[in-house]
Amino acid sequence: MPTSDLLRDHSTAWERATRHPFLLGVRDGTLPAGAFDTWLVQDHHYVGDLLRFQARLLARVPRPAQAVLAGGAVALVEELAWFEELAGRRGLDLEAPRLPATAAYAALLERLDAAAVPAAVTALWAIERVYLDAWTVAAPGAQEYASYVAHWTAPGFAGYVDGLAAAADALGGRHDDVVREVLDAEVAFWDTAWDAA
Ligand code: HMH
Numbered sequence: 007m008p009t010s011d012l013l014r015d016h017s018t019a020w021e022r023a024t025r026h027p028f029l030l031g032v033r034d035g036t037l038p039a040g041a042f043d044t045w046l047v048q049d050h051h052y053v054g055d056l057l058r059f060q061a062r063l064l065a066r067v068p069r070p071a072q073a074v075l076a077g078g079a080v081a082l083v084e085e086l087a088w089f090e091e092l093a094g095r096r097g098l099d100l101e102a103p104r105l106p107a108t109a110a111y112a113a114l115l116e117r118l119d120a121a122a123v124p125a126a127v128t129a130l131w132a133i134e135r136v137y138l139d140a141w142t143v144a145a146p147g148a149q150e151y152a153s154y155v156a157h158w159t160a161p162g163f164a165g166y167v168d169g170l171a172a173a174a175d176a177l178g179g180r181h182d183d184v185v186r187e188v189l190d191a192e193v194a195f196w197d198t199a200w201d202a203a
Contacts, residue, residue: 053089135170
């Protein structure tokens with residue numbers, strides 16, 4: 007299975023993108039609320055960028071990968087609405103500009119438009135799998151973060167990640183380079199919010 011090979015062969019980079027100080031701070035409660043808020047605003051930008059990438063990729067994939075990607079796109083729209091509600095509650099300014107790591111990740115997503123479909127679907131799987139794994143490292147999370155951690159480790163999300171793995175595996179091939187790029191972008195993204203702490 008290509009995706010399980012990728013997990014095994016990139017385990018060091020995977021670990022860097024998941025056992026990150028930001029996530030350990032969520033777990034033990036040492037992450038300052040301001041750093042979490044900075045991250046939330048940037049992730050709101052990111053989810054919008056990811057939704058646009060996913061919509062473009064949806065147009066290129068064969069059936070039945072379309073069903074998986076379409077379901078995920080709906081979930082991203084709901085995620086944006088959830089962020090907007092949070093912004094009201096936490097007093098976030100969602101109009102704050104993208105930080106460099108967010109802009110660089112958006113540029114990576116745009117470059118993936120030019121990648122062959124199997125590589126692009128594998129990249130999308132890596133994006134979601136590493137995010138699920140990252141929040142699983144933080145689980146259950148300190149009291150003030152526990153509801154967020156639960157949101158990003160919900161069984162429905164894990165099921166979606168399995169669906170993406172099945173879609174990527176069905177398309178076949180080995181796509182080490184895109185996985186490496188995704189993992190580096192994830193580390194840079196956590197670094198940015200951690201540096202704001
Ligand atoms: C940085 N990576 C980042 N944010 C996300 N929301 C996801 C992945 C998955 O949706």
